[in-house]
Amino acid sequence: MAHSPLHISCQEVVELVSDYLEQALPADDAALLEQHLNFCDGCVWYVDQVRTTINVVGELRAEDVPEETKAKLMIAFRDWKRG
Amino acid sequence: MSSVTVTRDEADLVERLRGGDEAAFETLIESYSGLMLSVARSYVKTRAVAEEVLQDAWLAVLQGLERFEGRSSLKTWIISIVINIARTRGAREARTVPFASLAPEHQEAAVDPDRFRGAGDAFPGHWWAYPANWNERPEEVILGRETLEVVTTAIEQLPDAQRAVITMRDIAGCSPEEVCETLALTEGNQRVLLHRARSRVRAALERHLGGA
Numbered sequence: 001m002a003h004s005p006l007h008i009s010c011q012e013v014v015e016l017v018s019d020y021l022e023q024a025l026p027a028d029d030a031a032l033l034e035q036h037l038n039f040c041d042g043c044v045w046y047v048d049q050v051r052t053t054i055n056v057v058g059e060l061r062a063e064d065v066p067e068e069t070k071a072k073l074m075i076a077f078r079d080w081k082r083g
Numbered sequence: 084m085s086s087v088t089v090t091r092d093e094a095d096l097v098e099r100l101r102g103g104d105e106a107a108f109e110t111l112i113e114s115y116s117g118l119m120l121s122v123a124r125s126y127v128k129t130r131a132v133a134e135e136v137l138q139d140a141w142l143a144v145l146q147g148l149e150r151f152e153g154r155s156s157l158k159t160w161i162i163s164i165v166i167n168i169a170r171t172r173g174a175r176e177a178r179t180v181p182f183a184s185l186a187p188e189h190q191e192a193a194v195d196p197d198r199f200r201g202a203g204d205a206f207p208g209h210w211w212a213y214p215a216n217w218n219e220r221p222e223e224v225i226l227g228r229e230t231l232e233v234v235t236t237a238i239e240q241l242p243d244a245q246r247a248v249i250t251m252r253d254i255a256g257c258s259p260e261e262v263c264e265t266l267a268l269t270e271g272n273q274r275v276l277l278h279r280a281r282s283r284v285r286a287a288l289e290r291h292l293g294g295a
Contacts, residue, residue, distance in 0.1 A: 009208025011199040015192075018278035022259070042213030046194075052217050052225060053285040056234050057253040059226060063120040065112075069134055073112050073141050074105065080145040081103035 008032050013043045017050045093157045100148055112141065115158065118255055119165045125238045125250050126169035136172055140165045159251075159261040166247055193282035220292060230291060237287035241280055248273060249280035 008016075016033055019025045025033065037044050099107035116137060123136040143164050151160060200209050217225065224230065238246055247266055251257040257265075263273050 009199070009206075010210045011194070011196070011208035014194045014282075015278070017193075018281050019274055022274065022277075024259075024274055040209075041216075042210040045216045046214045049214055049217055049285055049289065050281060053234075053281055053288055054253050056226065056230060056288065057238070057249065057281075057284060058256070059231060060121045060124070060235065060238075060254050061118050061256070063117045063124065065116040065120060065137070066134075069137065070109075070112055070116070072138060073116075074109065076138070076142060077103075077105060077108045077145065080142075 008036055010036075010040060010043050010046075013037075013040075014046060017047050020047070021050065021054070090156070094153060097148065097151060097153070097157065115161055116141075118158075119161065121254050122162055122165045122250050123169045124235065125246060125254070126166070126173040128239075132172060133169075136165065136169045139168050143168065155261060155264055156257075158255070159257050159265055162251060162255045162257065163265040166250070170243070191279055191282075193278065194286070214289070215293065217292065224292070230288070233287055233291040234284060237284045238280075241283060244268075245276050245280035245283070248276040249284070252277055253281070 013033060013036055016025060016029060020030060020033055037047065096107055096111065100111065119140055120133055120137050123133040123140070124130065127133050127136060140161070144161055147160075147164070151157075155163070198211055200206050200211060238249060241249065244266070248262055248268070251262045251265065252259070259270065259273055262268065263270055266273075268276070
């Protein structure tokens with residue numbers, strides 16, 4: 001999309017958010033994005049939604065493992081040890 | 084970042100495992116099984132199959148331990164084993180292709196283009212209606228059981244390479260370098276795949292939490 005180098009649109013912002021949060025944006029692009037966020041609540045909320053998404057996905061790591069499975073694995077380890 | 088190679092502690096742990104130290108193995112399964120189960124869960128349909136994947140993965144870890152050279156961290160190595168086994172078990176196996184050939188496909192918009200003003204508008208590319216402010220949603224909703232199910236389903240439905248990348252980065256907490264190495268991706272492709280995966284999961288969450 002053509003744009004002036006002095007500002008970027010919301011539609012361009014949404015394509016940069018993940019890299020922005022990764023701190024992987026070139027400094028010029030990061031500056032343009034931050035400038036945009038200064039006057040656009042919609043994009044502030046969008047960035048926040050992506051941040052929330054990352055946090056919610058991170059919650060999936062907390063699966064419980066049943067004791068029974070652990071016990072089976074310890075048996076497998078003893079078998080492995082015996083070769 | 085030097086997270087790609089094993090730490091001193093991990094090297095010691097691997098030595099103890101090779102020596103058959105049961106306490107070391109117990110520590111290891113307690114540290115990683117929950118994570119491995121979550122990773123498996125994003126590939127297979129049921130919790131029961133995910134548990135089978137977990138057990139198979141641990142057996143593969145034991146079998147591979149002698150050959151583990153510490154070129155990736157122990158965690159990355161273990162997670163890549165889980166992904167390989169889970170992909171093989173997953174019902175969608177028929178349509179998977181090797182990661183190496185999975186550069187990001189055609190263009191894909193993060194947000195439906197219809198939500199932005201068109202070229203003829205006074206403010207082209209700006210929102211018609213702002214996305215919602217999720218900070219106003221109660222935390223019980225944002226982190227509630229239903230929301231987590233929505234996210235699990237959204238990840239299951241991602242294209243294979245996107246799913247592998249978001250799983251390793253945002254579930255398993257691996258570094259970008261570890262993901263590139265394990266999945267044989269360039270840094271740029273890793274970022275594009277992560278961006279697309281996060282965008283699709285965000286969109287699914289937006290449909291669930293209500294919206295624009």
